[in-house]
Each structure stands twice: as C-alpha cells, then as structure tokens.
Amino acid sequence: DFVMTQSPDSLAVSLGERATINCKSSPSVLDSSKNKNFLAWYQQKPGQPPKLLIYWASTRESGVPDRFSGSGSGTDFTLTISSLQAEDVAVYYCQQYYATPITFGQGTRLEIK
C-alpha cells in the first residue's frame, strides 16, 4: 500500500505569513508514462466535507485562491499558502490516487499564531 506521511502534524502561522505543509509518499506516485503525479491536496474546515484544492500535485482547482500552490514530484510534495488568511484555518490532507487502496495523509492542522 501507498503510505502518505504529512509534516508537521500541526502548524501555527501569523496572518500574512507563509505556511508550508509537506507530504511524503512511499512509493512514488509519479506515472512516468503520463508524466503526472497522482497526488491531491484537500482542505477541511470544521463541520464541512473536504474541499479539493490541488490535483496532479500542482494544478489548482477552479475557484481556489492563487495563494494556494502545490509542488513536488515522485515522493516529496509541498502545499504552500503564500499569505495566510483567517479563513485558511483548517486541516489539510494529501491524497494519492495512483493505485488502490487510495490513501490519505494523516492531516495537518493549520492555526493562526
């Protein structure tokens, strides 16, 4: 099975500052034949279902603010929020959809410092 490990488990960042969340997959989620990383990022606010932010590791979902960006390839990925806003307080999950069982990271809780 693919194991997705996020770091840190929790993070406190000041408003307007950069927030960075990491996700490591084992094994790689890069499909060389398609040149795509089968990795997504989700945001979940309390009492709400998750929301897709990023797919193919770096493609922003329609309507997602451009302060959210995804990067990385193979086994190491990063979600960056360039300038933290109050509404970004949430739990963030990475997910691999390369193969079943589809797996999520354990989540990273992002708070305001």
Next chain:
Amino acid sequence: EVQLVESGGGLVQPGGSLRLSCAASEFTFSSYWMSWVRQAPGKGLEWVAIIKQDGTEKYYVDSVKGRFAISRDNAKNSLYLQMNSLRAEDSAVYYCVRDQGTDFWSGYDSWGQGTLVTVSS
C-alpha cells in the same frame, strides 16, 4: 452545481447491516467513477471503496472487503454502499464522492455532506 446527498446512516448494533445511498444530480452521473470515503469522529479521512462508471470494476480497502459492497444505478443517478457485519470501528461519517476524471482517476472534486454511521450496542 454538482449535488451529492447521502442518506441511510444511523445507529446499528455490532454485526448488523446498513445500506447507504447517495443521490447525485446536476451532472452526468454515468460518466464518473464514484467513491465512498469515511471519517471517524475527530480522525482523518479513510477511503473505503470506488466503482467504475459502468459498475464493472470495484475496489475496496482491505478492512471492509467481504463485508461492504459498493454499487450504482445509473438510471437512478444513485450510488450505494451495503454494509454488513458492522463493527465499532466502522463508526464514521460516510461521504459520497465524485472523482473528477473520466479516463483515469484525477482527484475528488465533489463531496456530499456525509451521513453518520454509529455502530454500538
């Protein structure tokens, strides 16, 4: 706007059964892979099962194999999850989810609000 509305959750005793339903609307249901994802109270997300557009391929997480069955009725725009031999560890909010890809998986772009399943005596 895509709509996914789950129903069928509730309180059930260990060893019991439940059938979850998901009513889909505002998109061509038969064109998409569909999944169930669950989340135990205060815990992270766990993928449960996925079904191909025509129902010919189904995949499950190991912990539910042989107990849960995913199915769909494209004529009724509905997704189902038959859950048998329920255990306390199956207690969770169950989300009906659409994979945005049509040719291959591409991430879950639409989620229902979820239905709560509680397994307890």
